Amino acid sequence: MARITRRRVLKLSGAGLVAAKTGGLAAIVATGLAPAYAQGTNIHWLRWADFVPASDVLLKGQITQECKKATGITLNVETINANDLQSRITSAIQSRTGADITMAFGNWPQLYTESLADAGDVAEEIGKAQGGYYDVSKLVATVGNKWIGVPWAIVGGLIAYRKSWFEEIGYNTFPETWDALLDAGKKLKAKGRPIGQTAGHTFGDAPSWWYPYLWSWGGKEVEADGKTVVLNSRETIESVKFAVGFWKDTCDEGGLAWDDTNNNRAFLSGTISATNNGASIYIEAKRKPEAYLTEKGAPMWNDILHARIPKGPGGQFNLPGPFTDMLMGYSKNQKAAKDFLRWMHSKPVFAEWFTSQQGYADGATRDWEKDKVWEVDPVLLPFRDLPPFGRLPGYAGPPNRKAAEVVTKYIITDMYAKAIQGMPAEDAVKWAHDEVVSAYA
Incomplete structure (x- = not known):
């Protein structure tokens, strides 16, 4: 996958050489790098298997080599299916053995507060050096005054859709309201081109669709006090009634069993017309233009655009997916793990990973809004603007442990699936x- 070329100061053999080359200790401090590292330590970093495979290749190859040269730390990057991460985290906490650093999605860190080391010194350094964190990143990575992780990135969701198929039924832009999308979806499904969405137990695509859908009707889980459960409301019931008809009339009904990969495959195979997703569908289609073709034999990526989930009577929203690097409390390599996090999250190193994402992920800090990656492809530009305008699970209350439990149990998703x-x-x-109510008791 093509990447923007960058100057890599970290190809030098160590922090001392970086200092010599770039202006001494002041330059190191300016980049967020510590002047000394824990030499000869192994660090195990557990992550999801990225939907942009080139990023995993980068981490396991080039970044791992650079880490050894720059810090003396031997980095072991392990990637697994994101739906398996929570079981691995639970097992590691119970056995007090496992990865030193684990990537968590959404408000998962809130579930493990007592089992995580305080990462405040690293998190504060990175945030201060890079323009400050988005609220959604800070909220899920803190409990009171304690940082329970270092924010890594934010993955936002937009609806990827086939531009030409919507134009064929009279929509030159993506429908802005649920009634308009219902009309368009009926016409598309009649042509064998349904909308594809999941109502299954999968970590990303299900919550990122059903939570904004609920909010758009004016429904919510709790009041702002974070205690009073108000889900059983007229607004929520109306949203469920509409969802039942919308699903039958517009959607691929097999989506009840889909995970986060099924809609990608369905879209790229030409069996669905639209789906809420990260940028990975477009990026994959663009990466392999000869493999993913339209029914007319043209490269599919030229026929893909992105739009926000429609607005309803309650407004228009998205559910950002903040990723957080959690420093596990059982780790025997606390100093080395913090050294690694300082290095990995510093601008020169993170920039390499960020560029490989091509717009799939936003940075956790605001400085990355200005990165040149957003100048490459206007089709991906809408993803840049998602983080400041999202809500988190548990709205209108905080995204705390109780809200995280509701997400993990798929209660909101199952409400719609049952109907x-x-x-x-x-x-x-x-x-x-x-x-x-049980989760918040």
Whole structure:
């Protein structure tokens, strides 16, 4: 995958050589690098298997080599399916053995507060050096005054859609309201081109669709006090009733069992017309123009655009996906792990990874809004602007442990899935309300 060329100061053999080359200790401090590292230590970093494979190749190859040269740390990058991360985290905490640093998605860190080391010194350094964190990144990585992780990046979701197919049914731009999308979706499904979405137990695509959908109707889990559960409302019931008809009339009904990969494959195979997703579908289609073709034999990437989830009577929202590097409390390599985090999150090193993402991920700090990666492809530019305008699970309350438990149990997703499968809307909402009450008890 093509990447923007950058000057890599970290190809030098160590922090001392970097200082000599770039102006001494002041230059090191300016880049966020510590002047001394824990030499000869192994650090195990557990991450998801990235939807931009080139980024994993970069981390396991070039970045790992640079880390050894610059810090003396031997880096072991392990990647697994994101849906398996939580079980690995739980197992590691229970056995007190496992990765030194684990990447967490959304508000997962809130679930493990007591098992995480304080990473405040590193997090504060990086945030101060890079324009400050987005609120969504800081909220999930802190409990009170304690940083329970170092914010890494934010993955936002937009609807990828086939421009020509929507134009064929009279929509030159993506529908802005649910009623308009229902109209368009009916016409597309009649042509064998349904909308594809998941209502299954999968970590990313399900919550990032159903939470903004709920909010767009004016529904919410709790009040701002973070205690009063208000899910069982007229707004929520109306959203469920509409969702049942929308699913039947516009969607690929197999989506009930989809995980975060199924919609990517369905879109790229030409069997669905639109799906809420990160930028990975477009990036993959662009990376392999000869492999992913339209029905007319043209490269599919030229026929893909992105749009926000439609607005409803309650507004228009998105659910950002903040990623956080959690320093595990059981790790015996605390200093080396912090040294690695300082190095990896510093601008020169993070820039290499950020560039490889090509717009799939936003930075956790605001400085990355100005990065040149956003000048490369206007089709990806809308992803840059998602982080400041999102809500987090648990709205209108904080995205705390209780809100994280609701996400992890897929209560909101299951509320809609149960109704889609035949449960009366009122019953599905009452079931979900009671489950949220239990989580917040």
